[in-house]
Each structure stands twice: as structure tokens, then as C-alpha cells.
Amino acid sequence: MANISVGTGLLLAGILFMLGLLGVLIRRNVIFILMSIEIMLNAAGLAFVVAGAKWSQPDGQVMFIFILTMAAAEVSVGLALILQIYKRFKSLNADNLNRMKG
């Protein structure tokens, strides 16, 4: 463990975050957008763990547990919303869901 440098860990987290962000921006399917958000959350979690390891503190891992819990809750709400959206619009294309535009 110790031979993985902080820079490498953070780089990995950054790459993961950018992948997730690109997914959110590019994907049309709501489920994929949700998954990309999960990737971004996990990237943030990884950054916490790496930082916690750097200073040998447990806080990073504690934060990760929090993020995990929150992600679970978010996914359950998100999936419920997606189910409703599918029922209403018979589509999961996010670009079609623009009824609330100004």
C-alpha cells in the first residue's frame, strides 16, 4: 500500500471523476447518467481515502463510508424517479424531458 504515491491515487481519482462527468454530459439515457454520477461519487470517495492514507488518519475512510451510504440512498431515490419517468413518458431520453424549460 505504502508504495502507491499520493499523486498516483489522486490522478486515478481525477480520471475517474472526469470519466463520470463526461458520462453525465454526453449520455442521453437517464440510467447511464445516474451511473456516471455514481462513478463521480466514487472518485470523490477515492480521493478521501488517498488523503486519509497520506496523513494516516481514519477520517478519509469514515468519509468514504458516508459517501457510500449517501450514494445508496441517492440511487434508490434516483431509480424510483427513473421508474416514474419511464411510466409517464415511455422514454428515458433526458433530452426529451424538457417540459420545465423557461
Add this chain to the structure above:
Amino acid sequence: MYGLLWLIPIVPFVGFLILALFGGRIKRQIAGIIGVGSVGISALITILVGINFLASPPNGGSFTQVLYSWFRVGNFAPSIAFHLDGLSLVFIFIITFVGFLIHLYSAEYMQDDEGFSRFFAYMNLFIGSMTTLVLANNLLLLYLGWEGVGLCSYLLIGFWYTEPENGYAARKAFIVTRVGDTAMAIGLFLLVRTFGTLNIQSILHSASVSWPVGSSIALTVSLLLLGGAVGKSAQLPLQTWLPDAMAGPTPVSALIHAATMVTAGVYLIARMNVVFTLSPTAQLIVAIIGALTLLLAGFSALTQKDIKRVLAYSTISQIGYMFLALGVGAWSAGIFHFMTHAFFKALLFLGAGAVILAQHHKHNMFEMGGLKDKLPVTFWTFLIASASLAALPIITAGFYSKDMILWHAFADSKGSVWLWIAGIVGALITSVYTFRMVFLTFYGKSKTEISYHPKIKIKIALVVLGFLSFAGGFIELPDSWGHFALLSDLLKSLFPAPTLIHEGAGLEIFFQAISAVLVIGGVFIAYYFILKNPAFSLKFKESKLSKYWFSGWGFDWLYDKVFVTPAVFFSRINKSDFVDEIYTGIGKLAVLGNKLFSLTQSGRISWYAIGIVIGGIITLTIVVFL
């Protein structure tokens, strides 16, 4: 007993408040009782106070009741105070007593109207304001009442507001009288600047001490006050609003546009008589305005078709007589004619209202006729009032008051033979148009069947006023018949004594005989041209002159061209003026911003996400690099 004086204006005000606040929720019957009752109480108190005043006159002939100090600005501290003397007593008696009869009449006349309680609320407000006007001891309180009656006049002319024409007539009345009121307000400012007070008694006293006769300040002040009086009393050149004011319900025309409000100008001039006496020029102008108005309006009344418009022009003409009397210094004759006129003109309007009710709300006299036997009470009372308006000799109230004015117009030092000629020609015309109206309405063939027979309330009002139109003149007999002058004695201390240059009972009786012959001749002229030989009058109706008179001598047309059209033209040009542009500019900017920002709300999640990302990048850049 004098302590009750303040109740006279207050009781109708309370009635107004109750009806205005709860009018929609209380029953029609109770609203009627409150509306009529409050004025009835006022009339009772007036009679009590009046009896007390006549039995044991207060010291100095007047009584002042100060309620409280209104406000204080430097040395200027007008108070809410009521002043009772002979003049205001005559006026409050007419206002509350005739007002009560008209209210009673309205309770039947308006019984099916939707706005029943609203009507009585306005009427009560009117009585309250009018009594305030005549009881006020300072000109500011008088002005408050003055504007109050103007407001009520506006509200009641436009009472049936669903017809746009009624609203137009109401606005016309309001705006035209406002012209006079502005002049009057300037006059009040001038008085405050000169004397530092608006208390009527102190103004009259200081003016008589410090202004020489014929001084320019006296002339200015009296002309400005005359402006207000001319507007309110519908005299030349501001007379155009009164005929259109007939758009209101008929009891309103009886109360406001015949008996009381339109004579406020007469009251103002009589009240400020010292100022007018100090300026003989202004007084001459008053007389000339009166003489011209009575002729102009008389000729217009000759050609009208609408029964109420005949009465409206006749009101203008009769107030012209009052102005003539005030102008020649026959002050109490003017007040006497105000009193008899209030009786018979209110009765004429009420009778016309009964006729209109009976004829399916038609106003055109040429569609009426033959009502003599079908509406006996209305006919006989209307006939008495018409005789009084035409001043048939000896038996009518109008004869005594009009004769007094005509005699003074000739014999007073300020009078002249020309003013007398105007008055006597006016008397002839008055008798012609009055009996033209009577013959058209009540004689001849019946043209419309009867739709309503007056009931007890209308009959009471008609009969009481009929009695007064007959007997009201006997309180004051011509000098040549012996000295019996209750009214002049009551008013003697308030007015300068008339200075007659022609005297002699024989001469006076000769003049009375002339007017008697002319008046009776007028009745025959009307009889001949309406009933015996209607062909001529029908031909005359088509002539240019008749049409010119019908339109009120074209004053409406003239004012439309001279004032209304340019005003409309300039306001059109200035519709988008500079100051307005600033405010609309702010509004337009806000709308533009709204459009720009609403563009960003595209409804696409990815765009929102990009927005967040770009925002995040910018924030981070600022945090890291700055």
C-alpha cells in the same frame, strides 16, 4: 336648544356611514328607514332650532358652536364650527325639510332599484355636506362641504353607471364645476394671504374696515368667488353641465340640481355680501350674468323635448333671477326666490318623476299627453308648481319672489331698466315654456298607457310641496301691499339695506300689473300654439333657430372646439412624453432581462450540468490563481 345644532349635519353623515358600510347586508326596508329617517331627524332638529331662533334670537343675531380646532399652521387655525344666523337658518330649513320630502319620495321611486341602499347612502352624504356648507363659520369648512356636494352630485348623476352616457354626464358636471372651484380656491388663498384667516365673520369685518369701495383687491376676490358660484350654480359661462346632469335619477335632480346644491353659489354670494358690496363692478357683473343666463336658458327651455331638460334649463334660468337679485343688491329677494324656487322646482321634478314612472320611463313630452285625469294628484300639484314657476299673480309663491326681484331690478339704485326688461322678458318666456310643458304632458290625446300609479309616499311629498308652492310666498308681501316681510326682517341684520331710487306704491303696482299681464299672456301663447294650433309649433321645431336653442345656444359645441379638441390634441402628441419614457424604459429592461434568462432554462439536463462544470472551473480558477 342651540346645542343641538351640530347634530344637523352629523345625523345624515352617520346614516351615510351605516348605509355605506352595511348597506349590502341590511334589508331594503331598513335601509330605507335609515336613509329617510336620518334626514327626518335632521329636519326635526332644524325646526326645533328654528323655532327657538325665532322665539328668542341669540345675542347679536347669530349663534356659533365651536366643536374643535381643525388644525393649526402658524397663525392659521381653522376650526370645525357651525354658525347659525337668519341666512343659514333659511338654507338648512330648505335643505333638511325639502330634502326629507324628497327622501320620502325616493323610498317609493327607487323601490325596485338594485342600488337602493347605495342611493340613500349618497343622498345622506349629500345632505350632510350641504348642511356643513351652509352652517360653516369659516370658508375652509364651507369649501369642504362645497366639494362634498360636488362629489355627491358626481356620484348621483352617474348613479346608473352601466350606461356610458351617464358616466360621461357625471364627469362633465364634475369637470365643469371644477373650473369654477379652482377660481374659488384661488380666491380663498388670496383671502388667507390678506387677512390670515378664513373665518367668515372676521373677513367680512376686516374687509369692510380696510378695503375702500371699488378697490382692486375687493374686485379680484369677488370675481374669484363669483367664479366658484357660477360653476356651482350653472350660470353663464359654466352652465353647460346642468342639462346633462339630468342623467341621474329624478329625485336627485329635484334635490341636488334644483332645490339645494345649485343654489350654493347664491348662498356664497349672499354670505360674502360685504365683499361684493365693496366692489360695485363685480356686483354689476353678477347682475348681468344673471340677466343673460335667465334669458339664454329660458329660450333653450322653450325648445326641449325631454321633460327633465325643460326643468333643467328652467332651473338655470331661475337661478339667473337669483343672481340678478343679488347683483342689484336685493339680497333678501334673492334668498326669497331661492326658497320659493326650492319648493316649486323640487315639486316639478318630483311630479315629472311621477309622470316618468307612469310612462314607462320615457322622458319625451311629445310621447306623453292626456295624463290630466289619469294622475289627478300629480296633475294638480304639478299645475300648482307650474303656476308658481310661471309666477301667476297673487295665488302663487313664485309671483311674490319674482315680483320682488323685478321691482328691485328696476327701482334699486344698482338696477336699471335694461335689467328689468331682461327680467320681464324672461318672465314671459318662463310662463310660455312652463305651460307648454303642462299642455304637452297632461292635455291632449293620451299616447302612452299608464304603467304606474303613485302611492302614498309620493303623494305625501307632492301634496306638502304643493301646499308650500302655493303658500310659501305669503310670508313676504310687496311693499305696496303694506309692510309684511317676515323673511326680510329675519335677514335684515345680515345685508345692507336696499337703496331704492324709485318709490311709490302706484308705480310698483303698475309694474306688477305689467308682469301679471305678460305672464297670463304667456299661458295663452302656450295654449294657442300647443293645443289650438300645433301646426305652427311643429314647423317651428324644424327651424334652425329652434335647433340652435335646443342645443343650448351651441355652448357645448363651442367648448368642444375651443377646449376639448385642443386638449385632446395636445395629450395625443404628448402621449409618450420624456418622463414616461424613463419609467417604461425600466419596465422594458426588466422584460428584456427576463427573456434572456429564460433562454438559459432550456430543460436539457446536460446543459445544466455543463453550466455547473463551467461555474466550478471558474470558481476554482479564481480560488487557485487569485
